Amino acid sequence: MLDAKLLRQNPDRMRQALSRRRESQETIDMFEQFLDEDRKWREYVAETEQLKANRNAVTQQVAQAKRNGEDAQSLIEKMRLVGDQIQALDAQIRESEQVIEDCLLRLPNLPHDSVPEGASEEENPELRRHGEAPVFSFEPKNHWDLGQLLGILDFERAAKVSGSRFVIYKGLGARLERALMNFMIDMQAGRGYEEVWPPYLVNRASMVGTGNLPKFEDDVFRVADEDFYLIPTAEVPVTNLHRDEILALEMLPINYAGFSSSFRSEAGSSGRDTRGLIRLHQFQKVELVKFTTPESSYDALEAIVEDAEAVLRALRLPYRVIEICTGDLGFKETKKYDLEVWLPGAKMYREISSCSNFEDFQARRANIRFRRTEKSKPEFVHTLNGSALALGRTMAAILENYQEADGTIRVPEVLIPYMGGVTRMGYANERI
């Protein structure tokens, strides 16, 4: 959510942002509707407040008169009418506020000046690459074939138990998932992040706080008849940890590494990535979340990218870093980098981490503030996050990059201790 005052005073800044983001006409119209409603709202407010000031004054006269044992009936009669007027105006104000609030909650964030112009993901510049794509003496398999041959991924039974877009990890596959979780959390805990294991169900206010609602209702799962949503990422509960709080300056920056399952409806993506671990209704993820001062959030963003890259480097997975252009930027972000890992089976780079700065967009929605000194006014913090990493896609990358000619998978060196010393996943290990 953006500052209504800023939008009112500088509407062209928003208009320009909407155009840079290639927003739909619908969104552009919504912004103009906001400006219009905001103007009306201020008129109503001025009017009703004047009436209330008058009523408050007369009310004092009534009290005074009663204390003196005088008759106040004529004053009361007059105020009865004013009361009705106020009630009618207040109702109108509430309606206006609802329209305004709804617009504000659905208007996207302003791209940072440094974000490259572009219409779509095709124009996202690649910033750098790291690691060499492995060379195979055979045709590398995709991860779902490998996983099923090894008996560590079971998509068929997952479909029976739950449905499509689910997986069951078994044996060393389950163990590898667990190893990845522990490795990634330990690694970030060693880099200054506090480990957090949040709830996987959150209330609506939390979903609105991070900007997942009201605009993206279709993307998330909701528990029937309850005010509970399955989290689409740990970002939601972890960012909302400090909702409605005023933090002391000394507490910043706050760095959390949250582990959770993530649940996504994947509405609108039917037919895409239907096989394998790339696009599931449930996957696990270690998510980095930062709360910073406004002046340090862009440095913090670079730091998050580095922390996520470090995981890929430790796992010796080839990857590249791309910067998201204005037209591909998500609803909430001012600036975003994606890390893409090389998948030999698919012969392409796939997103494995996404690191974003939201500036005060979430902080304003979730009312997360800080005070520079005890006497200074609270200011909104900046929030950021980045995946480090998505476990399912990491496993896919490991299976595809570490496969051998005989169909076995070497275990990345850093994971061997987490795998109880297992160095290779193969047919011999089937009966774990």
Add this chain to the structure above:
RNA sequence: GGAGUGAUGGCCGAGUUGGUCGAAGGCGCUCGCCUGCUAAGCGAGUAUACGCUGUAAAGGCGUAUCGAGGGUUCGAAUCCCUCUCACUCCGCCA
């Protein structure tokens, strides 16, 4: 799930026969005074949001806020309704 109690400012805590209550008192905090230092003491101050006005900043006026929302009333922290949360007891449960 059943029964009950409660929710007031940074904290504790008055106020529930509706009117002078943005809210006593205390603690904490800030500034000043005092003291050779510390402690004690004295004085002043100490919420947030929004609107209007105004400025280089500030300020001024107004409105709202006593868990949240709605209602009754000329007027609500105080009365009514709904909800949320916390605590206690019972039941159930990993």
